[in-house]
Amino acid sequence: MLKRNHLFTKGKQLLLCLLLSASAQAADDWSFSGFASLGAGRVEDDGVLFMDYASDEWSFESDSVVGLHARGNLAERLSLTMQVVARGYNWDDTDDFEPELDWLFLSYQLAPEWRLRVGRMRTPHYLYSETVDVGYSYVWVRPPVDVYAPILAPFSNFDGADITWLTDWNDASIDMQLLAGHMQRSRDTLEIEVEPVVGGNISLQKDEITLRYSLTFDRSDIELGSYQPAEDAYRSFGPVDPVFDELADALSAENAWYRYQALGGRWEHGDFALIGEVFDIQNLDEGYDNPATGWYLSLQYKLGRFTPYAVAGQFENNFNSDTVDEILGSFNALSVGTIPEMDRLRARNLALVRELSYEQETWTLGLRVELLSNLSLKGEWQRFKFEDQTTGQLLQTSHDVPGSTSVTTFTLDLVF
Amino acid sequence: MRHSRILPLPLLMLLILLQLGSACARADIAIIVHPQNPLTELSESDLKKIFLGRLPLFPKTGQEIHPLDLPEEHATFTDFYRRLLQLDGTKLRRYRAYYLFSGRGRLPATTDTVTEMISKVAEDPAAIGYVDATNVTAQVKTLLVLRTTTGTAQAAPTPPSKPPGEATPAP
Numbered sequence: 001m002l003k004r005n006h007l008f009t010k011g012k013q014l015l016l017c018l019l020l021s022a023s024a025q026a027a028d029d030w031s032f033s034g035f036a037s038l039g040a041g042r043v044e045d046d047g048v049l050f051m052d053y054a055s056d057e058w059s060f061e062s063d064s065v066v067g068l069h070a071r072g073n074l075a076e077r078l079s080l081t082m083q084v085v086a087r088g089y090n091w092d093d094t095d096d097f098e099p100e101l102d103w104l105f106l107s108y109q110l111a112p113e114w115r116l117r118v119g120r121m122r123t124p125h126y127l128y129s130e131t132v133d134v135g136y137s138y139v140w141v142r143p144p145v146d147v148y149a150p151i152l153a154p155f156s157n158f159d160g161a162d163i164t165w166l167t168d169w170n171d172a173s174i175d176m177q178l179l180a181g182h183m184q185r186s187r188d189t190l191e192i193e194v195e196p197v198v199g200g201n202i203s204l205q206k207d208e209i210t211l212r213y214s215l216t217f218d219r220s221d222i223e224l225g226s227y228q229p230a231e232d233a234y235r236s237f238g239p240v241d242p243v244f245d246e247l248a249d250a251l252s253a254e255n256a257w258y259r260y261q262a263l264g265g266r267w268e269h270g271d272f273a274l275i276g277e278v279f280d281i282q283n284l285d286e287g288y289d290n291p292a293t294g295w296y297l298s299l300q301y302k303l304g305r306f307t308p309y310a311v312a313g314q315f316e317n318n319f320n321s322d323t324v325d326e327i328l329g330s331f332n333a334l335s336v337g338t339i340p341e342m343d344r345l346r347a348r349n350l351a352l353v354r355e356l357s358y359e360q361e362t363w364t365l366g367l368r369v370e371l372l373s374n375l376s377l378k379g380e381w382q383r384f385k386f387e388d389q390t391t392g393q394l395l396q397t398s399h400d401v402p403g404s405t406s407v408t409t410f411t412l413d414l415v416f
Numbered sequence: 417m418r419h420s421r422i423l424p425l426p427l428l429m430l431l432i433l434l435q436l437g438s439a440c441a442r443a444d445i446a447i448i449v450h451p452q453n454p455l456t457e458l459s460e461s462d463l464k465k466i467f468l469g470r471l472p473l474f475p476k477t478g479q480e481i482h483p484l485d486l487p488e489e490h491a492t493f494t495d496f497y498r499r500l501l502q503l504d505g506t507k508l509r510r511y512r513a514y515y516l517f518s519g520r521g522r523l524p525a526t527t528d529t530v531t532e533m534i535s536k537v538a539e540d541p542a543a544i545g546y547v548d549a550t551n552v553t554a555q556v557k558t559l560l561v562l563r564t565t566t567g568t569a570q571a572a573p574t575p576p577s578k579p580p581g582e583a584t585p586a587p
Binding site: 111415 | 470
């Protein structure tokens with residue numbers, strides 16, 4: 001026992017020595033950098049909110065963000081990367097400007113073309129998913145909302161591992177990435193846990209053209225506390241008719257497998273660039289169903305320090321589209337007026353399905369101006385058009401909803 | 417010039433102007449490494465990948481690469497990235513912001529002058545840098561020269577030996 005303790009102490013000392021010498025050696029090998037954006041925005045019409053932007057006044061938090069990045073070499077081929085980001089607007093329970101760890105991983109270069117990373121990383125759903133907060137790195141005020149949708153915000157990070165392979169084939173560069181891990185987020189009564197997320201992507205670049213396809217599978221547990229009483233109520237009527245069990249299943253998203261697919265392309269020809277992406281999210285199981293699709297097409301042209309751009313896009317979310325038929329069918333099993341409590345439940349459920357099924361079209365015109373070598377100014381006007389009394393990705397705040405609205409935003413984007 | 421008789425005069429003048437313009441803006445750029453680096457040559461496509469951050473280990477030897485940059489304002493910096501990767505200042509900075517903050521790897525370390533670039537390459541067996549070919553000294557080994565005339569790379573000649581003191585500092 002004594003001997004083991006002794007060895008253990010020795011081991012700890014050895015480990016400490018190794019770490020100290022590694023960090024001392026690597027002192028020159030650490031690099032620090034960062035990025036920041038200051039945004040100001042406003043929505044044109046009453047009754048809707050876009051992030052925290054409203055119609056009554058300009059607000060400055062939703063697009064404001066600060067990020068710090070550190071990277072150090074621990075040994076030959078082995079490095080540690082860390083990135084902490086504080087955002088003025090958070091989808092989840094995080095406070096405004098509360099620092100969050102977006103990246104924290106060890107990276108090991110196995111061979112010139114192969115790299116392994118372990119730790120926390122951004123989920124690479126789309127072309128710009130890993131750098132959505134780094135405004136300086138893209139032309140827009142924010143990546144187009146029809147694809148970089150708030151619905152995906154809970155899935156932005158994962159803890160796990162990935163392996164990348166960079167190679168050439170017939171003068172084309174090929175990047176492949178495979179990843180696996182898990183993620184967990186919460187907001188109010190909503191708890192989301194994904195275990196596992198597995199996926200990959202491949203991108204091909206030749207001359208002026210880049211093409212990218214990504215495929216991700218998530219097994220998600222989504223618990224929405226406020227649905228639980230409704231689910232229980234339906235379940236208790238299961239013996240009356242199977243349709244009530246189906247309605248209960250439709251409100252329960254336990255261990256549901258989701259498939260995310262995205263296809264992106266970019267054509268850069270001199271000062272001109274055309275970028276487009278399309279995505280599709282499907283539930284692979286019976287029951288709870290919340291499929292979404294969206295796309296955008298963006299055109300930009302650089303004229304010296306000015307880059308005007310235009311974007312068109314569309315987004316559609318269909319929450320439990322079968323539920324309407326099921327509820328109408330349930331009236332045969334239990335007609336209106338039999339149990340008032342059940343009538344109210346079905347009416348609320350119909351309203352919920354309508355509220356969470358929405359479609360929007362957007363048009364965006366914007367301008368990016370290079371002010372300094374590491375500072376740019378952007379201004380953007382985005383038009384939203386909604387269908388069927390819904391408000392798309394905007395939050396409805398009153399009974400009267402505008403059929404369309406616009407959001408005006410300015411940002412200053414810096415890298416250092 | 418011997419084709420002048422069959423070329424229309426305006427076209428000829430344009431060609432001369434273009435030649436003059438490129439001669440003013442461009443000089444040969446030497447890609448330099450530590451003298452003990454076992455590599456004797458480097459392809460232009462590997463050089464591109466190194467400075468895009470897509471190739472972190474030297475081909476064949478597998479040693480980790482430490483790329484070095486001149487300051488952004490330096491004429492050779494601008495010329496190097498324009499010629500090798502067809503990237504101007506803004507595009508390069510945007511690419512690098514994307515590359516760095518998406519956790520893909522490290523950016524080249526910056527040196528302040530040509531003299532510092534040469535001495536850093538002379539000290540570090542894993543370093544790779546670029547300087548105006550006229551600044552190359554015997555302290556470093558040239559792997560590749562990006563020529564002015566064609567804009568394409570040629571295999572390195574025997575390194576010109578020049579006393580270190582003659583290396584011109586950056587403006």
